[in-house]
Amino acid sequence: MPPILSRISVTDMHPNLLEITDLRTHFFTEQGVVPAVDGVSLQVKRGGTLGVLGESGCGKSVTGFSILRLVRPPGEIVGGAIRYYGRETVNGEDLTALDARSEELRQLRGAEIAMIFQEPMTSLDPLFTVGNQIMEAILYHQDVSKAEAGKIAVEMLDKVRMPQPADVIKQYPHQLSGGMRQRVMIAMALSCEPQLLIADEPTTALDVTTEAQILELMRELQDELGMAIMFITHDLGVIAEMAEEVAVMYLGKVVEQSDIQSLFADPQHPYTRALMQSIPKIGQKTDGRLEAIRGMVPSPRSIPTGCPFHPRCASFIADVCNVRAPRLQETKRGHSVSCFLYEDGGGVNEA
Amino acid sequence: MAKYILRRVVAILPTLLLITIFGFLVMEAPEGDYVTSYIIREYGHGNTEAARIEDQLREFLALDRPVYERFVTWLARFAQGDFGDSFDLRRPVRDIINNRIGLTLTISLATFAISWGIGIPLGVYSATHQYSKSDNFLTTVTFVGLGLPDFLLALAFLILGWQLTGEVLTGLQSVEFLDQPWSLAKLLDLLKHMVIPVCAVVITGTAWVMRVMRGNLLDQLGKDYIVTLRAKGVPERVVIWKHAVKNSLHPLIAALGQTLAWLINGFTITSIVLELPTIQTVYLNATLQQDVYLAGTILILIGFLVLIGTLLADIILAWMDPRIRYE
């Protein structure tokens, strides 16, 4: 356990590290308002891993960016709270109440909550050495000399299994492969031993072998450093491998939330079910085509009325799903879903 | 790095030769030669004698030799630093250029420093405050500035200056100081005369630097690595000035190539309008009079400076950008 953590007794601490309640992040574009995140509530347990699953454009990345307050205009957090129960604050601090340019938030970024991104190729400044960029993260948060920061940087690279870390430190991003760069990103993100790592599709741009290595590395580092991970991905396989809890998002809303076993054993929302059916299963013969979800993700500028998924839903109920929006409700312990099929008194008459 | 520089130096040699040939040919191409235009001019002044010594004159100036022969002799002497004599001014080309280079550089370096010094911070400000009122204002001003040709501005300032001070501020020195040794009064007089050309040229220059800087910085600010920097808690000021600005200097440095040549040929028309004793003014007159050696030398000098400037820009870029350096 990191030294600072040991100062606070475990009983004092809130069980959740991060609680997002009813977060709404909207983009005010020239063509209209895009509610990229529209009433999302999530919890990340201390040291746990929350997987956020969804297709592109469902608002999962924007949720991640909202936590660090990295959403740039025309995007804006218009409602909700992001409560962070960090090292110092037992009662939690609402990150949405902070000024995005404030010193408080700056000290939080990188040190308490770190983030890694989808594109390792473009996520590093091409004009500075890898070492310089890792040291930068250290020097802005820790009271160490440049030489010490350099040493920590080498250690971190070593920790992420970078071969010859002392040489890599003098290299520039373009001299490294995608997998190497993602390792650098992870080393950088973990250099200040953050409490929470937000991983925004960290393996999407990598090939399968590298992906497996990076995922394994992340799991090991999580065990070693005790941090929590919020893992954002569209990949069911990756989610299965990484997450303990999963939130499935569709068009800015959480449609289903559960622990990983329950989700795979008993997917409830028609969207989750459809997602699972669209994956080919090894050893299972299907006659004909692989299932695909009908239609396309609608433009976020014209989100359907009622349940956002109803135009593509296989279980669409006319005059219900397209009229009212379902609420997220617990259907069994630790498993919630937002669908009229499961809503009590949802006005559904069985045919 | 040394290898990279060497490769670039070798690569410009053929271009160098091309420019000398081109420069010489451009001056050779018009119908008639210096003697023809000289005779016409003398005729205009009522001197009919000139026509009679036409052939003599031509022989004296070696204009009766074939073009290629003249080019080779000229090039050989050119390489040794002997640029030939100006037909018109009856003085070595070298002296003419030497006499004027100081003042030319004084004005151009001043305008260059001012427009970059103002343009870069304003461009950064504009980009980091995109769509704010001040950004909209600056962007509009930039547009207007880019639409104002410096020589027309210079003319307008000249009228304005005359109405305000009653002085016609052409040239770079008042008549009474012309043959005086340097003194404080003479320096002040020079500075006073520099106000109009510098202001006229600075406006367009600043607008250009600002626009390029704003556009590139906006591009850079949209890149992924900026998000990484912010996410790791680097202060915004450092994100912008250390990272984003450094990344967006690329096109400005690439433009340094032209800037070096611009130092001796920029604002040509402003120079002429304001009767500044600069190289630009000599160049125009030499072009009009078909004063081959003088005009050719200046044109080639400009070409050289372009190449040297491009080379320097390449080296600076390679020094700044590892992606070029390790190519």
Next chain:
Amino acid sequence: MLSPESPLDQVAFTDFDAEETDVISVRRLMWLRFKRNRLALIGSVVLIIMYLAAILAGFIGPYGLRETHAKFPASPPLLPRFVDEEDNFGFRPFVYAMESKVDTKTFKRVLTPNTEVKHYVHFFARGTPYTILGFIESDIHLFHVDEPAKVFLLGTDKQGRDLFSRIFYGAQVSLTVGLVGVSMSLIFGTLIGIAGGYFGGLFDDISQRVIEVLISFPQIPLWLALAALIPPTWSSVQRFFAISIVLSLVNWGGLSRQVRGMVYALREEDYVIAARYASASNWRIIVKHLLPNTLSHILVIATISIPAMILGETALSFLGLGIQPPMTSWGLLLNQAQHTRVLIQQPWLLTPALFVVATIISFNFLGDGLRDAADPFAN
């Protein structure tokens, strides 16, 4: 509660495909984006007015291109007035006829108004005959005053020619030289750019080298050197085209380079590769795929390079190396203002500069708006 395998699966549902969401054609999207750019709209309106005024030059100006007023050389503006000598205000503008005399002591020309008779300004009145676009003949002018009174809105030059009228005749040259020049560099630059970008190889290498020298070389000395090559014996019209060629010779390289860059990128696009696998001929791929896809960008680049051409013509004519009389252009009109002493006594000679500046700024606004609009998916 319904089981997941509900019979509702079979319920017929409305088709919720794409038409329900906002599908706009690319062209419409471009227009929407362009329309939102207020400066670009202002720029286009100014340009439309300018070009109309240039076409209708004869109608707008009260006097002809070469019409001289011998008694009014270098006259300051003689404006219509609404208030007469006795301070009476009237809504009909009028002028007093001016008596022009040379002061025997100072040798300066003095104008004294004859306040006896008011000469009212007539609108849509007959005056000097002119032709529009070379075939419509007329003698109706927007405004006109009867002799001996004169109206010189912007004064006259030293030959006593009305600057206001001449500015619109000058616009005919100044506004077209950019278009002609750009069209020429467009054709040349696009052909070489597309060829270089598409075929690559030796041709590409050579053309790139030439362009490199061309665009790194400063424009003005090159313009001067090339313009000095135009034989002085050429007619005004020949000279006009020669100047356009000079301007485009210096300009085509940059354009060509940008087109090449685009083609280079497009060459790798799936649909071009697909077309090649479908054994479409090179010519067909270029004409059917590459040209249409680069066209909007090419037009934008062209628009952006027009101001430089107009400026080039102005500069050359201003120095006496460009357009020659009897034609006139804004640069040539400004030529008289080149001498400081003249300019200080007749500052109105600088007014063509306002037209040059307004045109250049408008083209810049337009070009910027077009560039944003041509890339409708950016941002």
